Amino acid sequence: MSATVDSDQAVRVCASDELGRGEMRAATLGRLPAVVIRLQDGTLHALVNRCLHHGAPLSRGRLSHGSRGQAGVGDYSADDSVDALRCPWHGYEYDVRTGCTLFDSERRLRRLTVWEEDGSVLLAP
Amino acid sequence: MTATSQTTTETHAPGPARARTEIVDVDVHERAALQELVPYLEPQWRRYITEYGWQPERLLPYAQPTAGGLDRADAKLPDGRPGGSDLGLVREQLLDLYDIDTAVLTGWLNASALGAGWPEFKTGLMSAYNDWQVETWLEPEPRLAGSVHVNAHDPVGAAREIDRMAAHPRIVQVMLYIGDRPFGDPVYEPLFAAAARHGLVVGIHHSENSPTALGHHRLFAEWHTLVSQVFMSQTVSLVFNGVFDRHPELRVAMIEGGFSWVPHIMWRSDQQWRELRSEVPWLHRKPSDVIREHVRFATQPIEEMTARQFLGLIEQMESDELILFSSDYPHWDFDSPERALPPGLPEALTGKILAGNARATYRLPDGA
Numbered sequence: 241m242s243a244t245v246d247s248d249q250a251v252r253v254c255a256s257d258e259l260g261r262g263e264m265r266a267a268t269l270g271r272l273p274a275v276v277i278r279l280q281d282g283t284l285h286a287l288v289n290r291c292l293h294h295g296a297p298l299s300r301g302r303l304s305h306g307s308r309g310q311a312g313v314g315d316y317s318a319d320d321s322v323d324a325l326r327c328p329w330h331g332y333e334y335d336v337r338t339g340c341t342l343f344d345s346e347r348r349l350r351r352l353t354v355w356e357e358d359g360s361v362l363l364a365p
Numbered sequence: 366m367t368a369t370s371q372t373t374t375e376t377h378a379p380g381p382a383r384a385r386t387e388i389v390d391v392d393v394h395e396r397a398a399l400q401e402l403v404p405y406l407e408p409q410w411r412r413y414i415t416e417y418g419w420q421p422e423r424l425l426p427y428a429q430p431t432a433g434g435l436d437r438a439d440a441k442l443p444d445g446r447p448g449g450s451d452l453g454l455v456r457e458q459l460l461d462l463y464d465i466d467t468a469v470l471t472g473w474l475n476a477s478a479l480g481a482g483w484p485e486f487k488t489g490l491m492s493a494y495n496d497w498q499v500e501t502w503l504e505p506e507p508r509l510a511g512s513v514h515v516n517a518h519d520p521v522g523a524a525r526e527i528d529r530m531a532a533h534p535r536i537v538q539v540m541l542y543i544g545d546r547p548f549g550d551p552v553y554e555p556l557f558a559a560a561a562r563h564g565l566v567v568g569i570h571h572s573e574n575s576p577t578a579l580g581h582h583r584l585f586a587e588w589h590t591l592v593s594q595v596f597m598s599q600t601v602s603l604v605f606n607g608v609f610d611r612h613p614e615l616r617v618a619m620i621e622g623g624f625s626w627v628p629h630i631m632w633r634s635d636q637q638w639r640e641l642r643s644e645v646p647w648l649h650r651k652p653s654d655v656i657r658e659h660v661r662f663a664t665q666p667i668e669e670m671t672a673r674q675f676l677g678l679i680e681q682m683e684s685d686e687l688i689l690f691s692s693d694y695p696h697w698d699f700d701s702p703e704r705a706l707p708p709g710l711p712e713a714l715t716g717k718i719l720a721g722n723a724r725a726t727y728r729l730p731d732g733a
Contacts, residue, residue, distance in 0.1 A: 294701040300439035302432040328438030329699050331431045 250364040256356050259284075264325070266299035269363055274352050275299040276363060277336050279323050285336045286354035286363055287325070292347055296329040306333075306342060385464070387720035388702050389729065391663050392570070392620050392691035393459065393468040393509075395502050396449035397494060405493035413486050421479055425573040427585040431697040440695030448695025449473070452506060459694045460508050463702050466720065467729055468694075469510045470502060471540060471570055471620060476516035478542035478572035488522035491515050495530050503535050510727065512540035512568055517553055524559035531563035537727045538618070539565050542572040543595045549602030554611070561612035566727055569599050571621040589698075592666070596622030597630050600660060604634060607647045609659045616726055617660045624662035624688050625670070628681035631656055657684050661726050663691035664718070665700040672709035685714055689723045 253259070253267045253276050264277040266289055273289035275298050289299050306322030309315045323336040333342040339349035353364045399420070403411050413419045432438040433448075440448030440458060449455065459465060474494060476487035491514045503511045513530040515523035523539075530536050539560040541548060548569065560567045577591040578598075596619045609615055634652035642648065648655075670678075679685050692700050706715060724731060 294699070294704040296437070297439060300437075302438065326432045328432045329697060331697070 250362045253354070253361040253363050256359050256361055259361055262303060264299055264303060266297065267363055269352065269365065272352075272365075273297065274363055275325070276354055276361060277303065277325065279303075279336060284354045284356065284361065286352035287334065287336070287339050288350045288352065290349075291327045291329065291332055292341070292349060293327065293330055293332050296327050298325055298327055298334070298349075301328040302326045303336070304333075306335075387716070388463060388465050388690065389720045389723035389727075390459070390463075390465050390468045390692045390694070390702065391568075391618060391689045391723050391727070392471050392665060392693050393455070394449045394473055394693070394695060395452075395455070395470050395498065396447055396473040397497055397501075398446070398450070401501075402490065402493045402497055405496045407489050407492075410486050410489040410493070413483070413490075419483075419486075421474055423573055424576075424581075425588070426581050427588070429697055430585055433697055435697060436695050437697055437699050440699075452502060455694070456506070459692065460506070465508060465702075467508055467510055467723075469538060469568075469723075469727065470498060470512055471538075471568060472498065472512060472514055475514050475540055475542035475570070475572065476518065477540075478544040478574040479518075480544075481518045484516060484519040485522070487516040488519045488526065491523075492526055492529070495526065499533060499536075503533070507535075510535050510537045510729070512536070512538040513565070514540045515556060517541055517546070517548065517556060520553050520555040524555040527556060527559035527563060527565065531559075531565060537566060537729070538568045540568050540570065542570050543575040543599060544572065545574070545576055547598055547602030547606075549599075549604070549606030549608055551606065557608055557612055557615060561615045564614065564728070566616045566618050568618045568620050569596070571595065589666075593622050593626045596662075597626055600627075600630055600656065601634060601652075603660070604652045604655050605638075605645050605648065607645070609655050610647055610649065615659060618663060618689065618726060619660060620663040620691060621665060621693060622662070623666060623668050624664065625668040625678055627656070627662055627687065628678060631682065653683075657682070657687065661687055661689050661722065663689050664705055665691040665693040666698045667700050667705050670707060672707045675707050675710060676714075679714070685717055686722050686725070688718050689726060690719045 251269055259278045261278055261280045264275055267274045267276055275287055275289040277285045289297055291298055304324050304326055306319035306324050308317045308319045324333045325336050326333050334349055339351045341347045355362055399414050403414055429435050436448035442451055476491055494514050498511055502509050513527050513536055515526050517523060527539055571592050575595045577588060578594050582588055631653035638652050
């Protein structure tokens with residue numbers, strides 16, 4: 241938990257065992273839509289649940305790996321160093337850990353603070 | 366203190382609250398499972414599905430490499446049915462969420478984009494689809510307008526179907542999906558004559574069987590980038606083959622091809638008309654004038670641009686009445702009515718694109 245989090249603003253998302261590895265779920269923080277993600281390595285991440293493009297709910301998208309392609313045309317190797325969240329509509333991909341789009345690191349979703357405490361997943365601005 | 370969050374399955378968080386803006390969406394896809402159409406088929410055609418196992422051919426050599434395939438991932442039904450299969454979800458994700466005034470249904474399974482085989486069966490299948498559409502969608506939901514689906518490979522049968530369906534008060538369009546044939550060919554004259562006779566718009570829509578000018582490239586991204594090519598072909602075909610000269614009241618809506626290519630086609634067509642008019646002596650006006658009078662262009666998949674670039678296109682088209690908003694719900698490249706147009710456009714222009722131009726084209730009552 242970040243030392244800067246105001247715990248008065250925290251909300252409970254779900255029980256810890258209700259969010260498995262490789263899963264995500266939608267939540268709200270006040271009026272702010274959020275998507276809370278537990279990656280395969282067990283780490284928790286939270287982003288604003290609204291695609292920068294057309295506003296789609298990212299929690300209805302897909303968690304996936306990145307794609308390399310450095311070898312040129314025809315290279316479809318997976319990039320497991322990137323955990324991507326893919327928009328359910330037009331397919332914008334975001335790095336779950338940074339909130340940045342994979343096509344432009346200057347375009348970034350707001351990250352929220354998420355942690356576990358006493359068997360619950362908690363979320364704060 | 367820790368409050369309890371409302372964990373939600375809400376499908377979309379709308380953008381900032383907007384003032385009440387009329388919206389007419391001219392491209393919303395409802396979808397039938399083939400088995401749903403069987404009861405609506407004439408008895409002689411039912412065995413084509415129940416016994417012969419006919420399926421529409423799909424010529425696209427790729428699937429949509431998106432989170433949900435053809436559909437928005439959140440528009441698929443929990444039971445596995447594709448997007449557009451359930452009126453309740455269409456209401457929730459589109460009509461109610463965006464406060465849509467009128468949505469024009471554009472359907473699925475239009476035989477005009479399929480092969481020419483079994484034309485009588487396919488004409489019958491379109492009749493079944495139309496009856497299913499009226500009963501399942503138009504009758505229970507007054508915000509929907511409908512399209513008559515026809516089999517262009519059977520132009521006389523298509524005209525007969527248009528005559529049969531046109532009396533329905535919320536049928537506003539004849540639907541043609543694009544395969545590999547230009548619709549300006551006089552062989553299609555009976556169906557255009559029927560549409561004009563009944564005052565219906567002819568909607569021409571992209572399909573998975575629409576090729577590019579070079580067939581199918583290696584990648585889906587190439588194919589989808591080039592969807593506008595077949596719309597250029599169809600626009601030029603209709604204009605140069607005199608469809609609008611024969612039917613001065615006819616309106617055509619080009620749906621799912623964007624619009625930024627329109628100035629190019631206007632300029633190039635005018636140039637060719639001036640230079641080669643001896644080949645088209647029946648064309649008495651310059652093509653750009655014909656296009657401005659008769660052809661409209663739906664926005665989706667909208668070419669993303671700045672307001673300044675957008676206004677430049679309007680100036681180049683010499684009309685602000687040619688563009689109609691469309692979302693293409695429930696497909697993966699759905700354009701939100703709140704996000705499709707660039708910020709900073711004049712309010713009057715936005716109003717025309719979101720509703721006014723479609724109302725005029727489809728002759729929809731104001732505010733209905």
